[in-house]
Amino acid sequence: MWFKNLLIYRFTKPFELSAEQVEEKLQEFAFKPCASQDMSTLGWVKPLGQQGSELVHTNNGCIMVCSQRQDKVLPAAVIKDALEEKVLTIREDEDRIPSRKERTDMKEQLIFEMLPRAFVKSRRQFAYIDPANGWLIVDSGSHSRAEELIVLLRDSLGSMPVIPVAPKNTAYHTMTHWLQSAAPAGFELGGECELIDSADESAVIRCKNQNLASKEILNHIDSGMLVKKLALSWSGGIEFMVDEQLTVKRLRFSDMIMERADEIHTDTAAEQFDVNFSIMNAELANFIPALLEAFGGEDTSALEAA
Incomplete structure (x- = not known):
């Protein structure tokens, strides 16, 4: 259940539906397998799978949902x-x-x-609504796939007023500055980045298992290249890769965080899911503001115009 990616969306209006209301509205759009002549189908499934009984799972005030898409495969x-x-x-x-x-x-x-007679393939996508912080968090590295889930939420709930979070400072230049000087407070540079030519975005250099503060990397930046993707670690116990759109990929929680989840005794997979979700959303509630602050804070101009 631990998310591997983060796409962070900001509600432009307070989310005021209760978990019970969300459950009721999602039932109408529950997943149904492809019929004989369907090419694909999309709907909501239980986040807990066979261990669950509802289409939502709540913890710490956060509401977890899970969509499932099934496609017929005709080569x-x-x-x-x-x-x-x-x-x-x-x-x-x-x-x-x-x-x-x-x-x-x-x-x-x-x-x-x-x-x-076609084969079918299925994929699930998890997300959760954090009403207190005003976020929708999608476990996806693809905006198009996340948008598929958001559209389904909008159809199910009647509205889903969200926009991608945006930083005040341009991500390209901010990450480039970090390599030239130092990582922001609470963060450390990892060993991987992707550079693009500011004059020709098709010119790309990928660096892996490198000292990002080395003269070789800095020479590329001095020649006009910008950082598009950057590996970082956060002092709260999270390692990740972030790109120019603030898409977080390859999210990894530290052993200390994972051990906290393992130390809590559970008797069923459903109970363990609940523990994991509780710890994860609490950690992300601290991590996301720290990440946004590292980029100069959140740009709220779009919210003010909404």
């Missing part, structure tokens, strides 16, 4: 081969070449016939 090569076989049969039996429209119709018919 393009399989459809292409089947179509070419049909075209070849027509050429041999009728001595003619099917038109473009006829080929399109045949392809659609093939997909219709194959869908009920």
Whole structure:
């Protein structure tokens, strides 16, 4: 359950629904597996899986939700081969070449016939609402996937007034400054970064297991390169990679934090999930403000305009 990525969104209006109200509204959009002719389906599942009974899980006032997407898998090569076989049969039996429209119709018919027998793949995505801090936290490194969950929340709850958190200071220049001088208070530089050319973003240098304060790295910066991604560790016990959009990836909680969770006796997987979620959201409630402060604080101009 421990999140591996963080996409942080700010509510532009206070979130005032109770967990019970959220549960009731999510029920209408509960996940249903793909029917025979469905290419994909999306809905809410129980965060606790088979151990749970509800579509929300609450702790410390935070509301955890989990979406599930299921997609039919029809490899393009399989459809292409089947179509070419049909075209070849027509050429041999009728001595003619099917038109473009006829080929399109045949392809659609093939997909219709194959869908009920297609393999399916599923993926889940966790997120939680923190009403006290005004955040929606999504365990995703992809804004498009996070947006899929947000749209589903908006459809389910009637509204979801959130925007990505933004720092006051430009992330590119802030992270570049850290390499030139020092990491902000409470943070330490890791051993990995990604540099881009300020004049040509297609020019990229990736550094791994490097001393980021070395002369070699600084020479790249002096030549006009900027930091796009940077590995950091926070004194509160979290290691991570952050990029220019404040997307946090490869999130890792320290052994000390994980041991605290292990020291609490639990009898079931559901109880352990609850303990992990409680510790995680408490740690992130301290980490996120520290991260935003490192970038000069949160830019609230969009909130004031909302």
